[in-house]
Amino acid sequence: MSTFTHQELNLPVTLPDGLTEKDILGFKPFNTPILTLIIPGLALHPHQIPRPPKSNPNHPFHAEPYSLQSITIQSFDRFGKDRLGFVKLTAAIANAAGEKFPGAVFLRGPSVAMLVLLRPDDAGPDERYAVLTVQPRIAAGALAMVELPAGMVDDGSFIGAAAKEIQEELGLEIREDELTSLSDLARPTDGADGEGENLPVAVYPSPGACDERIGIYVHEKTVPRDQLKEWSGKLTGLRDEGEKITLKLVPLKDLWREASRDAKALSAVALWEGLRREGKL
Structure with a gap:
């Protein structure tokens, strides 16, 4: 040493x-x-x-x-x-x-998570589907962990990492200006964030031992209904990095239950619903 x-x-x-x-x-x-x-x-x-x-x-x-x-x-x-x-x-x-x-x-540094919402082109105003990933997570002892698409931020921006991760994991090419940061929209009011400690605006899933903070983004896209069937169950991910990811589409109203083990998903649901109530989305 x-x-x-x-x-x-x-x-x-x-x-x-x-x-x-x-x-x-x-x-x-x-x-x-x-x-x-x-x-x-x-x-x-x-x-x-x-x-x-x-x-x-x-x-x-x-x-x-x-x-x-x-x-x-x-x-x-x-x-x-x-x-x-x-x-x-x-x-x-x-x-x-x-x-x-x-x-x-x-x-381990900062990460991003993406709430990707798909609306069938013939859907009513409240029909949305969230895109989840199913993949092995050895730390959790799981070979089929259901969670929001997510990835680490390397040397780029949070929003750039989010756009990149969507393309790699979901096969969707989304411009950075098409992503909305739920974390930024839900920024705590003055005086409500640890007596002015100025923490980054993000979700901390395990602050007792890990520095990881996750910025959460949302993107909503209208697609043909047949496209939903094509994406559901699709095998994706970067094979040369050991990723074996299956896509899973669930109704947004069921997201909290379908991904109830995933802190990112539950945080995204809470942020999305809270911001909708306040008219910010």
Whole structure:
């Protein structure tokens, strides 16, 4: 193992064998949560290191502020030969009284999920079908997990990643300007989001241990009714990346039940219905 000093944070970062300072500093998910999640959350306090430009006396930890003291990278996975994929770390976070926060974090970076709604060309105003994927998910112990189409954001934009994922998983080519961000439309009102911690507007499916945040988009498309039958049960996905995906079309009114194990799907349903009630969709 080796240790270097993070110049911007002025704190030690310990690395396992096979991982270099250049690797971890070039890994966007490492810089994003450490610099814009951990630090802003703690920077509401007057004694955070590095010292913030201002503090928030209304924050519950203002009187006994916590500081990020060190980071230890425990393990990592690569996608291919050179691309860093997943990172597991522990962050030492404590206050002067010796009280600590749990700091185990699995870094995988941001993702996107797409609620693709198809309306038959002869349908009434309320007939819509949602496109789901059925695929193996080893972490869940499932060979046929039903969920919304989703994918990781690499170096591009959230909306660009969403458009790309729709094309790869569903075979639908949709322009970026045809996607609507449900997450952005449902942005929390001022003062309702963690005392001004300015978290990204997205769904956090497992914030107790994982940095993943999922921006949720919707696209509605009118298609010939025969096209619905053609898409349902279609085998798709990127074979060279080990994807074996079957498409499943379900009535939108049944989406909450058909994909009830999928946090992305339930979030999309809640956002879509809430925004419809408020007249924003």
